[in-house]
Amino acid sequence: MLARQLEQFSCIRQARVQLAPQSWQSGAVIVLEPARPEAMPDAAALDRMLDTLALIPDAPDKRHVLVFDTEGRRLYPDHETDETARREQEVALERQALRVLRPLLDGNGRAEVLVSLDEAEKGRTTGRRTISVLLEENAVPETVRPHLESLLGQACALEEGRGDALRICFLPARRNAAALRGLALTFAVLALAGMAAFF
The missing domain is CATH 3.30.300 (GMP Synthetase; Chain A, domain 3)
Known part of the structure; x- marks a missing residue:
């Protein structure tokens, strides 16, 4: 809207x-x-x-x-304000993470990245970073999955001592539209066959 x-x-x-x-x-x-x-x-x-x-x-x-x-x-x-500067940094980190992810995606696999920066605490120049990554379950090859945390951690400059966090969630893959139509047609045929057998 x-x-x-x-x-x-x-x-x-x-x-x-x-x-x-x-x-x-x-x-x-x-x-x-x-x-x-x-x-x-x-x-x-x-x-x-x-x-x-x-x-x-x-x-x-x-x-x-x-x-x-x-x-x-x-x-x-x-x-420039503190709030807009922080959001600009979040957007830059999201783009950096996506630049790392896109070459790894299989076919039309989807990937979404959301970065949240906390306000810097006393004595720190930057706040804690939280990186949330959403991937379709078939978006990246199985051989790549064990290395995702390391790749994204480096891309977003995550630091364990600062309390940074990385969350990777895998979502169910989208079904192909043609496959869905075929599945619907199969169920329709089975339903008609069941009705014919009943009558």
């Missing part, structure tokens, strides 16, 4: 929205692709455009929204 609202503006060709993790409450990260390179709205225009999000139920407050272009440059807000 957020993406569709933004795509109603003629200067926007496509908007992709990712809800932010719970550590960044009620926030969202938006990636905009302009209709034309010169049509990308500036921070002031984006501020006015984001006012329309208030029309959408449960939409995040624009104070908790980050907007990037497709090259990863931040468009909104145009000033």
Whole structure:
């Protein structure tokens, strides 16, 4: 709904929205692709455009929204805050983890990465990192699985002493649409055969 609202503006060709993790409450990260390179709205225009999000139920407050272009440059807000800097670092780590994962994926296997950074404690320059990775159960070869933690730990610079955590969850694989149709047809034939036998 957020993406569709933004795509109603003629200067926007496509908007992709990712809800932010719970550590960044009620926030969202938006990636905009302009209709034309010169049509990308500036921070002031984006501020006015984001006012329309208030029309959408449960939409995040624009104070908790980050907007990037497709090259990863931040468009909104145009000033630096601790919160936006932290989210930028989270986005950079998510992309780094995905760069490591994508060459390992089999076929159309899906992978999602979510990074959450805690606020830095006294005496530390960075906060604890929590990396959550969702993979389809057949997304990576069995021979690669034992090395995933090490590869992702290096990619995201995880440190055990800082209390960093890495969670890898495997989800059931999507079924092929043709296979599902074939399965449905088989059950339909069996049902008809059962009815014929009954009558």
